[in-house]
Amino acid sequence: MKSVTIKDIAKMCGVGVSTVSRAINDKPGINAETKNKILKVIEESNYVPNNSARNLKRSENEIIAVLVQGINNSFFNPIISEFEKFIKKKKYTFILQQIDEYQDGVSVALELEKEKRLKGIVFLGGMFHNSKRKLDKLSVPFVLCTVSVPGKNLGRDIPSVSVDDEKESFKIVDYLCSIGHKNIAIFSSPEVDEGISYHRMQGYKMALKKNGIAYLDSNVYNLLDGNERYSEKSGYLTAKKMLESGSECTAIFAVNDSVAIGACRAIYEAGLKVPDDYSVAGYDGLDMSRYYIPSITTIRQPVEDMADATLNILFKMIDGDESIKQNIIFPGKLIVGESTKEI
Amino acid sequence: MKSVTIKDIAKMCGVGVSTVSRAINDKPGINAETKNKILKVIEESNYVPNNSARNLKRSENEIIAVLVQGINNSFFNPIISEFEKFIKKKKYTFILQQIDEYQDGVSVALELEKEKRLKGIVFLGGMFHNSKRKLDKLSVPFVLCTVSVPGKNLGRDIPSVSVDDEKESFKIVDYLCSIGHKNIAIFSSPEVDEGISYHRMQGYKMALKKNGIAYLDSNVYNLLDGNERYSEKSGYLTAKKMLESGSECTAIFAVNDSVAIGACRAIYEAGLKVPDDYSVAGYDGLDMSRYYIPSITTIRQPVEDMADATLNILFKMIDGDESIKQNIIFPGKLIVGESTKEI
DNA sequence: TTGTAGGCGTTATCAA
DNA sequence: TTGATAACGCCTACAA
Numbered sequence: 001m002k003s004v005t006i007k008d009i010a011k012m013c014g015v016g017v018s019t020v021s022r023a024i025n026d027k028p029g030i031n032a033e034t035k036n037k038i039l040k041v042i043e044e045s046n047y048v049p050n051n052s053a054r055n056l057k058r059s060e061n062e063i064i065a066v067l068v069q070g071i072n073n074s075f076f077n078p079i080i081s082e083f084e085k086f087i088k089k090k091k092y093t094f095i096l097q098q099i100d101e102y103q104d105g106v107s108v109a110l111e112l113e114k115e116k117r118l119k120g121i122v123f124l125g126g127m128f129h130n131s132k133r134k135l136d137k138l139s140v141p142f143v144l145c146t147v148s149v150p151g152k153n154l155g156r157d158i159p160s161v162s163v164d165d166e167k168e169s170f171k172i173v174d175y176l177c178s179i180g181h182k183n184i185a186i187f188s189s190p191e192v193d194e195g196i197s198y199h200r201m202q203g204y205k206m207a208l209k210k211n212g213i214a215y216l217d218s219n220v221y222n223l224l225d226g227n228e229r230y231s232e233k234s235g236y237l238t239a240k241k242m243l244e245s246g247s248e249c250t251a252i253f254a255v256n257d258s259v260a261i262g263a264c265r266a267i268y269e270a271g272l273k274v275p276d277d278y279s280v281a282g283y284d285g286l287d288m289s290r291y292y293i294p295s296i297t298t299i300r301q302p303v304e305d306m307a308d309a310t311l312n313i314l315f316k317m318i319d320g321d322e323s324i325k326q327n328i329i330f331p332g333k334l335i336v337g338e339s340t341k342e343i
Numbered sequence: 344m345k346s347v348t349i350k351d352i353a354k355m356c357g358v359g360v361s362t363v364s365r366a367i368n369d370k371p372g373i374n375a376e377t378k379n380k381i382l383k384v385i386e387e388s389n390y391v392p393n394n395s396a397r398n399l400k401r402s403e404n405e406i407i408a409v410l411v412q413g414i415n416n417s418f419f420n421p422i423i424s425e426f427e428k429f430i431k432k433k434k435y436t437f438i439l440q441q442i443d444e445y446q447d448g449v450s451v452a453l454e455l456e457k458e459k460r461l462k463g464i465v466f467l468g469g470m471f472h473n474s475k476r477k478l479d480k481l482s483v484p485f486v487l488c489t490v491s492v493p494g495k496n497l498g499r500d501i502p503s504v505s506v507d508d509e510k511e512s513f514k515i516v517d518y519l520c521s522i523g524h525k526n527i528a529i530f531s532s533p534e535v536d537e538g539i540s541y542h543r544m545q546g547y548k549m550a551l552k553k554n555g556i557a558y559l560d561s562n563v564y565n566l567l568d569g570n571e572r573y574s575e576k577s578g579y580l581t582a583k584k585m586l587e588s589g590s591e592c593t594a595i596f597a598v599n600d601s602v603a604i605g606a607c608r609a610i611y612e613a614g615l616k617v618p619d620d621y622s623v624a625g626y627d628g629l630d631m632s633r634y635y636i637p638s639i640t641t642i643r644q645p646v647e648d649m650a651d652a653t654l655n656i657l658f659k660m661i662d663g664d665e666s667i668k669q670n671i672i673f674p675g676k677l678i679v680g681e682s683t684k685e686i
Numbered sequence: 687t688t689g690t691a692g693g694c695g696t697t698a699t700c701a702a
Numbered sequence: 703t704t705g706a707t708a709a710c711g712c713c714t715a716c717a718a
Contacts (some may be wrong), residue, residue: 003482005695009377016705021697031703046480051458053695055395056710070425071439077415081570096414098439100427113463114346114711115394125662139346227424232634265634291575291608293636348711374687396711399694457695507712675687 004047013038013043014173016207024049057291061117063093064314067105069126070195071098073230075256075303076124078197079145082307085124090315092119099126101227106134113140122315123147127195132292134159141317145310146301159317159325161310165196168299169203170210172281173253175297175334177211180343181251181279185219187263188239188255189229200255202281219249223259230255235262250278250343257282257289260296264339287293302330347390355388356381367392404460406436407657410448412469414441416573418599418627418646419467422488425650426465433658442469444570449477456483463657466490470538475501484660487591488653489644502660502668504653508539511642511675512546513553515624516596518640518677520554523686524594524622527551530581530606531598532566543598543626562592566602573598578605586613593621593686600625600632601641607682618684629676637681645673 006024010017015034022030023287038041055061064087068076080096087094097112099105105126112118119240121142135142135158144160186204189197201220208215221242224234234256243266245309254260260282264274274294282289285300309328316324349367353360358377365373366381378450398404407430411419423439430437440455444450448469455461458542464485478485478501487503529547532540544563551558568576578597585595586609597603603625607617617623617637625632628643652671659667 006697007695010705017695017706018699018707019703022704025697026520027697029703034703046453049403050399050695051454052395052398054697055711056393056399056695056712057697058710059697071414072417074415074417081415096441110389110395111390159699164345170576232630236634261631262636265636268636287575288604288631291604293578293608293611349713350711353689360712361690361714362688365688368713370714372687377687381707396694397713399696400713401694630714 004045006047006049008045009038009042009045013041025136051238055116058117060119061093062091063095063118064114064120064122064161065095065097065109065112065116065118065310066124067097067099067100067109067112067126068124069099069105070227071096073125074286075301076146076259076290078287078303079307080122082304083124083311085307086311090311101230104134106138109138109142110134113138114119116255119122120318122310122314141314143192143310143314143317145306157325159313159327161306161313161330163299163301163306163330163332164329165199166203166206169200169208169253169283170281171203171332171334172297173204173207173297174210175336176253176279176281176340177213178209178249179279179340180213183249184213184253185221185242185247185249186253186255187221187235187242187259189223189225197255200253200322204253229260230258232258232262232265235259236266237262239263239266240270243267243272252278252280252341254280254282255266257284257286257296257298260298260339261288261292264296270276274339279340279343287331289335292339297337297340298335300335301332306330347388349390349392352381352385352388352390356384372529386614391439397470398459401460403462404436405434406454406459406461407442407459407463407465407654408438408452408459409465409467410442410452410455410469411467412444413443413570414439414447416468417601417629417631419489419636421448421630421646422467422650423429425647426467426654429651429654433654448479449481452481452485453477455645456481463661465653465657477487486653486657486660488649502670504656504658504671504673505651506642506644506649506675507623507672508542509546509549511644512543512596512626513550514546514675514677515626515640515642516547516550517553517664518679519594519622519624519639519683520556522622522683525554525556526562526592527556527589527596528562528592529596530578530585530602532572532647536612538588538661540598547596553650558567562590566598573601575601575605575608578602579609582606582609583613586610588645590599594683595621595623597623597625600627600629600639600641603641604635607635607637607639617682622683622686624683632678632680635682640680640683641678642675644675649673 006020009167010020020095023035066083084094109121118140123144205215217288221238245300260280263280267274282296282298286297289296289298349360349363353363366378410685427437452464461483466487468489531544548558558583564581568571571577603623606623625639625641628641632639632641
């Protein structure tokens with residue numbers, strides 16, 4: 001199963017390899033006629049240049065890699081689409097690399113950087129609690145997008161684009177309080193990590209405090225473990241558990257929209273109504289939150305703007321402007337949907 | 344920004360490159376002491392082996408690539424998860440490559456095959472109407488999964504796993520007829536391509552015919568163009584258009600669940616009810632179709648089983664069993680949800 | 687147990 | 703306008 005190489009093509013055409021290379025890469029200094037002949041032979045022999053060899057040789061490729069943690073999270077969909085559009089417009093190649101749960105994003109980046117001679121990297125999602133030192137090892141520019149509150153965990157010298165999870169979840173829980181809710185459950189997960197659950201929980205606590213409401217451990221409901229943690233199923237099962245427990249809360253703050261939707265379904269199946277029996281609030285502002293019935297009250301993250309800001313920083317860094325490194329915090333927007341109600 | 348290579352490490356340790364190589368790759372025939380020393384130096388010098396060089400040298404890597412067309416389609420999520428699990432269990436490396444709308448999947452595969460020395464390829468989604476010849480150029484085993492009715496468009500010699508879109512959409516439209524609907528709209532897209540729209544439309548027509556109902560062009564509503572075609576938004580806008588047109592249909596067959604959900608929302612916003620005013624049916628059996636209120640009547644595709652079958656075929660082919668090549672057609676399952684009603 | 691040298695498939699540099 | 707030839711970074715006989 002030996003595959004055809006540039007040498008074979010050269011032989012078949014009776015020319016040198018460098019001539020073939022010039023033909024392939026549209027380099028100047030080649031006779032149009034020989035070029036055509038070579039291209040025709042290539043066409044017929046189903047020759048495909050080996051990218052590994054190319055990467056090895058080429059000093060720099062115009063490529064940006066986006067590393068996502070949790071690619072099946074639909075929150076990332078519009079961000080990825082925007083990245084793709086933006087990067088294409090810049091005539092760069094876009095590579096999307098997914099990182100699974102137990103992989104270390106920075107290690108993958110380190111490998112990829114060498115392998116592909118990247119121009120830049122975007123880390124989308126994920127946690128970086130103790131990878132700061134490893135991040136320093138990267139030699140190409142990178143930006144963190146939607147990584148959990150980098151401004152606090154990481155240094156100011158690490159460029160990032162995000163929303164202040166703590167502040168925004170404060171905002172939505174405060175809203176729940178403002179429409180009369182005094183007994184608000186939170187669907188979240190243990191705060192062991194420094195991930196979204198932690199920060200959104202902080203916001204929840206602050207809002208309660210501001211409104212003079214006591215924080216009760218019994219109002220905290222833990223979501224499923226594992227990679228289904230933030231899914232509809234997780235919200236559904238957690239809500240079922242809550243309903244069975246005879247909780248007296250009047251509102252639920254779900255750590256994201258998918259969980260909120262699952263909760264709504266469980267409430268519906270119990271013969272109760274959202275928002276009449278329970279108000280339910282989510283977080284993220286997924287498209288689905290607007291098509292769901294009832295539409296979900298949520299915090300909309302300005303995903304397109306965040307994606308653009310991320311790449312603007314990245315490309316400026318690529319152009320050598322290191323002064324641009326910054327932590328951009330976008331404001332979220334409280335979207336009042338049909339899933340919450342004054343009490 | 345010259346990066347450190349295996350030679351540098353060798354020099355720093357005062358050993359030869361092959362010794363370093365042995366240390367990195369856990370090869371036998373190396374003194375434990377020198378190995379430890381080398382690994383320590385590597386650790387300190389943030390050396391990362393270059394994968395391009397490795398791929399170039401190595402004859403075969405234990406890796407399977409999955410090429411998806413339309414990665415933000417949540418229908419693929421559980422399939423991808425299953426692939427990942429399965430491939431990891433086989434101790435293979437899993438690579439997910441996304442293919443954008445205007446890219447040719449087979450070309451990407453051809454490149455990747457050379458670049459990474461793959462063991463096998465899965466094509467997930469997408470259309471292959473006239474890539475059959477190109478497919479022949481691939482020299483590693485591959486299987487098509489969820490590619491539009493390969494049994495009909497392609498030859499029997501191309502292994503595939505899918506559901507019979509025509510038959511299944513017949514099934515669900517026939518169900519709508521069986522509960523009394525005689526005026527059924529379809530939300531689809533122009534049949535120019537050989538994609539899902541075409542086959543599901545065929546099933547729709549067949550079901551009408553079987554039930555003695557005339558097919559009306561006026562009952563066909565075209566979805567949005569472009570990559571939002573099969574989204575909730577598309578279903579939403581199309582339903583709005585339909586409602587304004589004063590259609591007299593009593594049921595809607597949406598080409599997939601997302602479209603069905605968008606349609607439900609539009610009907611809701613018009614002050615009408617699903618299923619009382621309109622029955623709405625979808626296709627795919629997304630998780631969301633079960634959490635939506637009302638839950639969506641749909642055809643559930645057995646995604647996990649399909650994923651497993653795909654890889655079983657692929658691995659058998661990798662093991663040299665060419666006789667296994669086949670077109671497996673899984674049956675879909677009609678899930679009657681709350682979005683449809685007898686009339 | 688270790689080191690040297692050649693080659694993987696390209697591209698880039700030089701002469702021709 | 704072309705064609706040798708030397709890298710690119712790594713792995714692997716083979717030799718020591």
